[in-house]
Amino acid sequence: MPTPHSIDGLINKASLYLNEEQVARIKIASEFGALAHQGQTRKSGEEYIWHPIAVAEILAEIQLDQESLIAAILHDVIEDTPYSKQDIADRFGDSVAEIVDGVTKLGKLEFDNPQEAQAENFRKMILAMARDIRVILIKLGDRLHNMRTLGVMRPDKQRRIARETLDIFAPIAGRLGINAIRIELEDLGFKAMYPRRFAVLEAAVKKARGNRNEIVEQIRETIQNRLNQEEIPGKVFGREKHLYSLYKKMRNKRQHFSDILDIFAFRIIVNTADECYRTLGTMHSLYKFLPGRFKDYIGIPKSNGYQSLHTAVFGPYGVHLEVQIRTSAMQEVSEHGIAAHWQYKQDGSSSDKTPSHVDLRAQEWVKNLLEIQQSAGNSLDFLENVKIDLFPDVIYVFTPKGDIITLPKGATPVDFAYAVHTNIGHATVACRIDKQLVPLRTPLESGKTINIIKGKELQPNPAWLNFVTTAKARSQIRHYMKHQHSDEAIILGQKMLAKSLRNFNMAYEGLTQEIRHELIEVLKLEHWEQLLEDLGSGNRMAPLVAKQIHDAVLGADDEVNHKNIGSDTPLPISGTEGMVIHFANCCHPIPGDQIVGFISTEKGLVIHRSSCSNVKNIKNHPEKCLDVNWDKDAQGTYLAEIQLEAKNQRGTLATVANQIAKINTDIERVRSEDKDESYSLMHFVINVRDRVHLAQVMRSLKRLPIVEKIQRI
Structure with missing residues (x-):
């Protein structure tokens, strides 16, 4: 059993915000956990109980409720000891037992493919979050302590765990706004993944720090004095970017370390939102404002509830200053995210049942992930989709009613439509941005008003997959x-x-x-x-x-x-069968052609022209051949390829293309090559309704003086 001094760290942190009775229950949970894990050790050789107590201590730092701390202490009891979920419920209540059970169900499954294992565990994590988001907070604490003690693992296992941490756990912590945990997870993951790069960068930062400290302190005092003159009660802090943030900036922007270190960062903490804006004005009067670098996350908070004013100015000594201005409450949210407004705090059943904006945003995100999970084909698809959602560089756009929709940078009107509602996405046919009609693949910009024009039917276009950016749009x-x-x-x-x-x-x-x-x-x-x-x-x-x-x-x-x-009777082909019938690209069959069907395990039923050279090979497999013909009411348009031999002169291609357009025919593809000095060979793939329509197009082109020969390929 843990001795009294061994859990002092946990008890001291819990005592800062929990009452005596709640702290006593945490001590009882520690004793029960020690009894349950008696005789078990970690790879480091220490008693196992110190791991769950360390996890609980991490959660106490972000001031989670007593049920979360008890569940953290007991999070491995069901999986690794003889005690059951009911045993925990009898001692500590159903809510604690449910949380512990949720964490337990995130245990590893057996998979041949490590990517599948990671993906399926992540899918289970999202389902557990939907029931009680405290499950993921415990899992984040568990991962953070494991990363702190990763040194006892083999190097290859360290790298695998570090990659998973950087890909999944750190982004989740960021998405929930828990930056204190996110930053440490990123730095520890960076250190384990790239130990040499970490060591070089850490040494460079330490070397540069001595020269910078004096400048930082002078600038800090200048800003603090100006706030005092303006009678704004605020505190100014110089801050360093953490190592992984520096590394990413150097890698993504291809910048040298000295260029990154030329940017000095400061945080100003005031009492009210009004004082934030007054402080912003003070900063812009003190130093020259850098255009295009101001962001108002107070008026429009980030998707994880983060609020702050960001600006950049030309400081003294020719350096750039990045400045964040926020209230102490906003600072709490920045550090602890959803935990800062946790609705279960104190007694586990807060009298204020109104969720904060942070809770609502977290719940909305989890709800969105559940929708993606339900429509994903498998765990790997789900993980790939959600990774897009975990790394948002966001923009903010408006619905016609003035509601704000948050989307990742590069999102299109189709992404916007699916963000509003799945059926609106399915029915999208056009879009207006600030009343101007635009193509659906247009990247959106912050501050624009988006108006989606819907059709009568729900019929998404598969081509949208080429340009949508959000996980929800892609999965739906x-x-x-x-x-x-x-x-x-x-x-x-x-x-x-x-x-x-x-x-x-x-x-x-x-x-x-x-x-x-x-x-x-x-x-x-x-x-x-x-x-x-x-x-x-x-x-x-x-x-x-x-x-x-x-x-x-x-x-x-x-x-x-x-x-x-x-x-x-042969099977009739109408052209409306959608995605299960494919028309061969080698011969481009169209209504009126003699055709034959071939069953392909990859494409379903593939239709060829009977005269196609590939049909000889197909007929060697009679069991896969199918007698088909065109339905008399065949509909739609079909691709056909024609070859022209035309005079080699300026404007020939434009003349031919213009003639095709005059017959209301769309060109799908075109290529041209010189036959000799006098003539060019032009290949057009065009959309036609049937053989009659194709004949009309060819006759029209044959009348052009520049066309010598024309034939169907």
């Missing part, structure tokens, strides 16, 4: 496409199976529930639609499935009326 578009593909594959799979069954004198409509159930059991599928989707996606061959059904119903030896095999 993919989620919609996945479901659309699934629905279309089921419809196509049913058509393909019905066609193959007719070859066995059977009708799709005649398949009973018993037959369907028997088949999906044999194929080890969950439901009938999964089989149809596999057929439509090309993962199974319809003729083979049809034969399995025939053999199961009539017996393998029963004769089939072979006169009907292959004589049924």
